[in-house]
Amino acid sequence: MLxxxxxxxxxxxxxxxxxxxxxxxxxxxxxxxxxxxxxxINFAHGALYMLGAVVSYLLLHxxxxxxxxxxxxxxxxxxxxxxxxxxxxxxxLYKLDHLYGLLLTFGVALILEGIVRNSIGSSGVTYSVPEAxxxxxxxxxxxxxxxxxxxxxxxxxxxxxxxxxxxxxxIGATLRAATENAALVQxxxxxxxxxxxxxxxxxxxLAGLAGVMAAPVYSVNPNMGSDVIxxxxxxxxxxxxxxxxxxxxxxxxxGLLEGLTKSIYPxxxxxxxxxxxxxxxxxxxxxxxxxxx
Amino acid sequence: xxxxxxxxxxxxxxxxxxxxxxxxxxxxxAKPVIKIGVLNDQSGPYRDTGGTTSVVCTKQAVAEFASQMxxxxxxxxxxxxxxxxxxxxxxxxxxxDQEGVDMIIDVPNSGVALAVAGVAKxxxxxxxxxxxxxxxxxxxxxxxxxVHWTYDTWMLAQSTGGxxxxxxxxxxxxxxxxxxxxxxLESDTTDLIKAAKGSVKGSSSYPFPGTTDFSxxxxxxxxxxxxxxxxxxxxxxxxxxIKQAKEFGLTxxxxxxxxxxxxxxxxxxxxxxxxHLTESFYWDLNDKTRAFTKRxxxxxxxxxxxxxxxxxxxxxxxxxKTINKMGVAAPKASGRDIVTxxxxxxxxxDCFGKGSIRxxxxxxxxxxxxxxxxxxxxxxxxxxxxLVQTSEPAQAWRPLNAGGCPLVxx
Numbered sequence: 001m002l003x004x005x006x007x008x009x010x011x012x013x014x015x016x017x018x019x020x021x022x023x024x025x026x027x028x029x030x031x032x033x034x035x036x037x038x039x040x041i042n043f044a045h046g047a048l049y050m051l052g053a054v055v056s057y058l059l060l061h062x063x064x065x066x067x068x069x070x071x072x073x074x075x076x077x078x079x080x081x082x083x084x085x086x087x088x089x090x091x092x093l094y095k096l097d098h099l100y101g102l103l104l105t106f107g108v109a110l111i112l113e114g115i116v117r118n119s120i121g122s123s124g125v126t127y128s129v130p131e132a133x134x135x136x137x138x139x140x141x142x143x144x145x146x147x148x149x150x151x152x153x154x155x156x157x158x159x160x161x162x163x164x165x166x167x168x169x170x171i172g173a174t175l176r177a178a179t180e181n182a183a184l185v186q187x188x189x190x191x192x193x194x195x196x197x198x199x200x201x202x203x204x205x206l207a208g209l210a211g212v213m214a215a216p217v218y219s220v221n222p223n224m225g226s227d228v229i230x231x232x233x234x235x236x237x238x239x240x241x242x243x244x245x246x247x248x249x250x251x252x253x254x255g256l257l258e259g260l261t262k263s264i265y266p267x268x269x270x271x272x273x274x275x276x277x278x279x280x281x282x283x284x285x286x287x288x289x290x291x292x293x
Numbered sequence: 294x295x296x297x298x299x300x301x302x303x304x305x306x307x308x309x310x311x312x313x314x315x316x317x318x319x320x321x322x323a324k325p326v327i328k329i330g331v332l333n334d335q336s337g338p339y340r341d342t343g344g345t346t347s348v349v350c351t352k353q354a355v356a357e358f359a360s361q362m363x364x365x366x367x368x369x370x371x372x373x374x375x376x377x378x379x380x381x382x383x384x385x386x387x388x389x390d391q392e393g394v395d396m397i398i399d400v401p402n403s404g405v406a407l408a409v410a411g412v413a414k415x416x417x418x419x420x421x422x423x424x425x426x427x428x429x430x431x432x433x434x435x436x437x438x439x440v441h442w443t444y445d446t447w448m449l450a451q452s453t454g455g456x457x458x459x460x461x462x463x464x465x466x467x468x469x470x471x472x473x474x475x476x477x478l479e480s481d482t483t484d485l486i487k488a489a490k491g492s493v494k495g496s497s498s499y500p501f502p503g504t505t506d507f508s509x510x511x512x513x514x515x516x517x518x519x520x521x522x523x524x525x526x527x528x529x530x531x532x533x534x535i536k537q538a539k540e541f542g543l544t545x546x547x548x549x550x551x552x553x554x555x556x557x558x559x560x561x562x563x564x565x566x567x568x569h570l571t572e573s574f575y576w577d578l579n580d581k582t583r584a585f586t587k588r589x590x591x592x593x594x595x596x597x598x599x600x601x602x603x604x605x606x607x608x609x610x611x612x613x614k615t616i617n618k619m620g621v622a623a624p625k626a627s628g629r630d631i632v633t634x635x636x637x638x639x640x641x642x643d644c645f646g647k648g649s650i651r652x653x654x655x656x657x658x659x660x661x662x663x664x665x666x667x668x669x670x671x672x673x674x675x676x677x678x679x680l681v682q683t684s685e686p687a688q689a690w691r692p693l694n695a696g697g698c699p700l701v702x703x
């Protein structure tokens with residue numbers, strides 16, 4: 001209770017918002033890494049997230065491989081697909097304008113969605129919550145499905161780990177250096193093209209991982225990526241293009257904001273993120289955490 | 294982003310529709326051609342409930358009727374309206390004006406349907422709606438160029454809502470798709486609840502399309518203290534809502550006011566088992582519906598026909614019967630006259646049996662309340678429904694004078 005007002009509904013809505021925020025953070029993190037190093041606006045990110053969910057469904061359905069192994073396998077498969085995509089197509093576009101990368105990845109997204117739509121239909125399929133995470137946990141102010149709590153915690157840990165790798169390890173330092181000046185880093189003997197390929201694979205793998213985690217929460221369907229990708233782009237813009245920490249914090253923050261809007265005026269929950277984006281672009285064009293150009 | 298995904302999709306779709314034009318024109322025709330356009334969602338959330346299976350069913354009607362066509366042939370063309378009223382209306386205008394389309398069928402999504410109905414009236418062509426739900430099509434916004442074949446929000450509210458209220462569910466909370474369809478379904482159900490002295494504790498309207506997480510609304514519904522959760526949504530949204538309600542262990546009864554067999558298939562019987570829903574067609578209803586389904590399945594093996602699909606078949610059949618009677622020049626001359634004639638002729642087909650079309654354009658058929666089978670009760674693939682109750686046309690649909698349709702003389 002605060003000023004005689006019951007806070008538990010607000011707290012409950014905030015926690016639910018964090019679940020969506022967890023997905024936003026994971027997705028925007030990958031996007032930010034890819035944009036930071038490759039300068040590619042990866043429009044296929046939503047479709048690759050969807051692919052992660054679909055791959056985990058296929059693994060279960062056809063090979064009997066459950067959730068936990070899928071949590072490792074599906075991101076690897078999606079990541080490998082990303083590596084293939086980068087090697088065969090995206091790497092031809094680095095010298096061109098952003099728009100070309102955007103168009104290519106948008107086309108890839110449409111193709112992926114079309115293939116999935118033709119094979120599993122638009123109603124999608126359901127993926128059960130893993131045995132160990134079924135049931136609900138009492139949080140004092142609400143009862144929360146255990147699986148959703150797992151999503152928030154796991155996503156937070158993954159985001160922070162990724163950030164630590166980028167900021168505190170030699171490999172992260174090389175990566176950041178390559179972002180600043182690729183030619184110089186290459187002259188130190190670093191294989192920059194391979195670094196770029198692996199970075200794209202890793203970013204895309206994160207999307208695949210988010211997809212696996214989303215499969216038990218949402219219906220696995222071909223539109224699940226396009227439903228979130230626009231919001232995720234807004235997250236990246238608000239956080240500051242290419243800012244890693246910015247995208248993580250903004251992802252969780254916007255999930256929270258959206259959750260609160262849903263409880264106060266649900267009709268506005270679809271636009272609140274974009275209203276904030278406009279405000280941020282007007283006042284801080286480089287984004288909340290971005291460096292001014 | 295300067296280029297949005299949606300505007301790009303628009304451009305692609307319009308481009309595809311336009312580029313298809315000259316090819317079709319070039320074909321030499323000996324007999325006069327009647328053109329039917331199937332306009333629906335072929336890539337979004339309503340693709341399985343309508344989509345290509347609607348096209349298959351329309352073509353099936355044409356193939357079956359071919360031997361009876363008196364001096365004409367029928368061509369079926371299709372397009373994707375992407376659930377956007379502006380895209381739908383633009384395609385309808387182009388079809389009627391330039392492509393020589395005589396009748397547009399299906400058009401799920403109430404927003405798009407109302408727009409296309411307006412175009413049909415302006416151009417004096419025919420629109421037979423199977424996929425959209427809003428009862429406004431035969432109510433305040435009815436017109437003399439449309440027939441609403443398969444189902445509507447009033448009939449769903451009456452059947453599923455009525456049964457829920459009768460079973461003691463007298464206080465409701467709605468989760469509503471924030472567009473024409475959701476609001477009409479909510480208000481038609483609310484009327485019924487109030488008439489039965491029940492109450493509505495609240496509702497959440499969520500942005501459509503694009504909402505995948507319903508947990509926030511489920512939580513509000515639970516804390517409202519209502520006994521029944523009314524889902525005034527459809528397709529993938531209904532699937533997500535029910536799935537998440539189970540995940541949260543919602544203790545309320547769920548009234549999925551609009552649900553198709555395709556949705557049940559996607560959810561699985563372990564989640565959907567026990568739910569009540571209403572359709573005006575079920576593939577396993579009788580020998581004729583089973584025979585119809587057997588003819589459709591080779592062309593749509595993974596998607597069994599639901600009532601929307603069946604409506605495309607039956608509506609097209611009735612349209613062609615009317616042309617046989619009126620002559621092949623009639624639809625080009627006046628769509629209004631065709632629709633008037635359609636209302637004068639009784640309907641009969643394998644899917645809906647014998648029926649009729651009322652003055653306001655309402656198709657008058659039985660509606661059926663089903664309960665979804667539990668996994669143990671189902672004998673096999675797509676064996677999903679138990680028939681609970683059959684409503685005769687007089688009980689199933691809104692009384693003629695209650696809709697406010699200007700065509701109905703007081």
